[in-house]
Amino acid sequence: MSGLQNLLVPAVLFFALGFLARIIRSDLRFPPDLAKILSIYLLVSIGIHGGYELAKADLGTALNAIFWAMVLGLTLPVIGYTLMRATGKVDALNASAIAAHYGSVSAGTFLTAIAYLQSAGVEYDSYPVIMLAIMESPAIVIGILLAAWARRQARSAAEPAQDPGARFGVSKLLHEAFTNGSVVLLLGSMAIAAIATPASLETVKPFVDDIFMGVLCLFLLEMGMEAARRIADFRRVGAVLVAFGIIMPLIGGTIGALVGAFPLGFDVGGTMLVAVLAASASYIAVPPAMRIAVPEANPSFYLTLSLGVTFPFNVVIGIPLYHAAAELLVAG
Amino acid sequence: MSGLQNLLVPAVLFFALGFLARIIRSDLRFPPDLAKILSIYLLVSIGIHGGYELAKADLGTALNAIFWAMVLGLTLPVIGYTLMRATGKVDALNASAIAAHYGSVSAGTFLTAIAYLQSAGVEYDSYPVIMLAIMESPAIVIGILLAAWARRQARSAAEPAQDPGARFGVSKLLHEAFTNGSVVLLLGSMAIAAIATPASLETVKPFVDDIFMGVLCLFLLEMGMEAARRIADFRRVGAVLVAFGIIMPLIGGTIGALVGAFPLGFDVGGTMLVAVLAASASYIAVPPAMRIAVPEANPSFYLTLSLGVTFPFNVVIGIPLYHAAAELLVAG
Amino acid sequence: MSGLQNLLVPAVLFFALGFLARIIRSDLRFPPDLAKILSIYLLVSIGIHGGYELAKADLGTALNAIFWAMVLGLTLPVIGYTLMRATGKVDALNASAIAAHYGSVSAGTFLTAIAYLQSAGVEYDSYPVIMLAIMESPAIVIGILLAAWARRQARSAAEPAQDPGARFGVSKLLHEAFTNGSVVLLLGSMAIAAIATPASLETVKPFVDDIFMGVLCLFLLEMGMEAARRIADFRRVGAVLVAFGIIMPLIGGTIGALVGAFPLGFDVGGTMLVAVLAASASYIAVPPAMRIAVPEANPSFYLTLSLGVTFPFNVVIGIPLYHAAAELLVAG
């Protein structure tokens, strides 16, 4: 496996640098808005790039990809929830909130995987980009339903308490899930790339393409610091959850690779990207939704898992693994 | 009119996306400094680009353009003021402050017009860029004079009250008008592009040119959100002022198109750009000047008109109209 | 001397524009995080660029350059300290803190010098970039030792007081010096450029190269404003220190030019860059270290000297002088 060699891409190395900087207690710090700005740029760029590619895509395959994105987004949280509850160490509301993160996706992990593929010279299908956009939201709905169910069970046991979800109503929750800022940015940019006249689209190409990898490096530098910053919270989170943060992406990655290889029939690169989508945990769209809809859950649990455990695991270990799995399933 | 087709440029579509995001109550939000950063970049880029073009320009035409920029900047506010006072619904100080905005210009609208022209494959003169820089300030002076006059009239009616303008003195006010940050950035960058050695100027070209349209898209995305955010303030502003925010750009655009076509003799693109300058309302240079010099005016009136009414009107409806008008006057 | 001609590069002109903007009391202002963001970009870009060049460099020369960087970083502060104490006008702790700044370096000045060389069409060795990274820290250690020595002397005179340095311990101080954020960014980016696979490094080149000069211009625009902002503090700092802020870079520049020309044997460009390193005063790495380790010193002294005196002096007068000196020593 030439995976380790392929980790020597600037994106991954900058992630490691950020991580290292915090470990050696450097005072390196980004101004608070920089990561937010970089993240907006990355979502817009990937959206435009994806929209451009998908305008040339096959409608049948695209719809199939969307269907399977929904399936993954809806089933992975249920698997995650069941797993956590089976340990007996995680209460139902925290399990609901955490599970939702694993049904959704991490754009940062996805982009790192693309950098990895480019560096390895591996071609990849463009459909996973649309799956990225689609998978942001459905898991949120499942997370909310799991939490509502957990509250109802607790209520039948105890006195009839308030249900924050109840007030919201299902339509409001669906609204929250699908108008999430990152979803709007991604889908909006895709739509714009599809609608805009080709000549005018050409004018934004340098912004969207040329500086993309450099911006990704800066973003991952900050994400490396963010991951390391969370290490102090490991204690708070506990060994069971940390283990979950490593096992769940392996389960998701396996399922994703199978989906990419068989029902979708993607190439090695595309299959690996579906595995990455399934394996990654959201740190943009899901946390705010859970804060509002499942306020009883402790944010430090899901943020630590998503940013401090699963993200670095996927970037450093997961991606080469999912690549190997994709090679096995597709080429093998 | 192929105008609608030409609206399918990324810049306009991103504006629409931002607007839409707020309408569907998405939680999409830019970090507070991003729009400020993008705006600094845009002013510097347009300045360097303009300075570079103007170094090759004809001095006579340039001086003529400057002269007419001053004429527009000084007369449009008087027209606007008279219009508002004629309705009997706007008090003199608010009318002064609002009028000043319409004598000045909006760089965002101007840049959208350029994106529109580029997409339509229409050539355009480079002189309007210098008019953009020149027109930022004169209207401020007129606004302040109108306000001083209004205060004097009110005073002769009532008891002799304090006049914030009086303390400042005319020289101080002129200083405020001409040292405005955006004026300094625009004129300064122009001057630098004119002075710098050609070889050294080449080194900043990729920064100024290649990523320009992409940055403009992000800026307009935020401006779309900003426009939609102001909708809630429509109620406060009232129907008369909202109507003014649509009629005034039409008047300004007509006058501007006439000035561009006849005394200046520009081509279709250049004529349209002068119309856009005249039609657009400032949201960078004038608001701070009015806050300081006409504190009695309500900022929510002029900000809502400028950002919430006239800006979106010009971007979506005005620009194709002014284009049609320019075609009529120049080609016809 | 064609030096003045070579000052007509956008980077220097934008510095002048920023300075001018404050002098004419323009309300031009950057959002607070912009300069920080630009500075992170510049450090990463110069690091990647340097690492790329150095991967091709001669190990012996590189080690020699590192050695002389250490020598400069360790001796310049002692010279500065002696000079200030000799005037009898600067107390020992302030002298220690100020001296440390002059043993370290200013990346902004270094980059301006590079822009100057590029504009003058002068070739330059790549070793000074690694000297830039190396010289950030050693002066901090000397500053801290000087301060500890000053405190010990004061203590033997008065009652045994608290020594903030004492608590820290030498290892802690060395840690602070070498894990400084800018050092980590520079050395980290260099290492990444050296380790990354060539193909993957290519993908970040446009980000790091194409927009570099433009970003530098914006950064220097802000630094010009920053320098002018400090003028109000000149009174506070006093004539002796202002004089020191001009004389010390001349001394440093002379020593640096000699080191570049003789023991290092660099070309004209490389010799000038070593002079610039020696002449420039830190405003990134050293101030925070001094705030923590020499809290008794007044920050307005060292910030005014570094940002308000030495930085503008070097950018406008120093760089052409050091160029002339380098020509004299190398070509002569």
Place this chain on the structure above:
Amino acid sequence: MRSLEQKKLLTIITSKQLEEMILKKLAPHGIGGYTVVSGHGAGASGIQSGMLDIDTNILIYIILSEPRLERVLVEIDRMMDKGYRLKALVTDISILPRKPS
């Protein structure tokens, strides 16, 4: 000079994600205005580094009269009961009253 009025300053410290929800909940209680500042911090629910939207904190400042404060606090108490993580502090302030127009 007009004399100072006694008012209350309510400061709510919470996650940026809850800003819109809280302001919408409080609006019906007749809040005349508010001011919001962003920051970072740490507390029982871990680090809020301020780097991503999801881990940025805000301080919401609301100047109000005592009777209005009572009603607003009841609303906030209800939110806290549901599990929302926020701190609500009240300070006594004197304020220069708005110019009568």
Place this chain on the structure above:
Amino acid sequence: MRSLEQKKLLTIITSKQLEEMILKKLAPHGIGGYTVVSGHGAGASGIQSGMLDIDTNILIYIILSEPRLERVLVEIDRMMDKGYRLKALVTDISILPRKPS
């Protein structure tokens, strides 16, 4: 430990555009220092979204003694009379006095 001193904390909430003017107006009254923080908000004059320079709010904090506060408030009152939109709040604070040097 030195004992705490009683001082006043003046907080001015206003538009970022007025920062320099206000600080210049207050300087002659012997302000020893100030701290400024940026934010957004809403009030009688509409939304201040914080996105553009023109609609950003600031909080200016000034620690001062009671007699100095009086004079500063007179100056602020005068600005409000002219129509400037700002809120001026006063809070009682205790402060660790500066180390005598």
Place this chain on the structure above:
Amino acid sequence: MRSLEQKKLLTIITSKQLEEMILKKLAPHGIGGYTVVSGHGAGASGIQSGMLDIDTNILIYIILSEPRLERVLVEIDRMMDKGYRLKALVTDISILPRKPS
């Protein structure tokens, strides 16, 4: 509604560079949390324009009980004695207590 508790709000104004050092020094005194906001300002040690990391100011807010405050102030006093430039203000606040879980 639960009744309000009386607490203290400690506000430390200082340079951003000292943030980590101060929080590390105060941690052993049992601080339950803190909130930090960035800004700019001016004082005896000159302008802090907020433009570079080195001249940015912060306000650190810490809600604590009176006895804990005493110990924290002693620590801060010690830092000030060593020459660290910071302002420490204390305000009386009422706070909605955390929901008992």
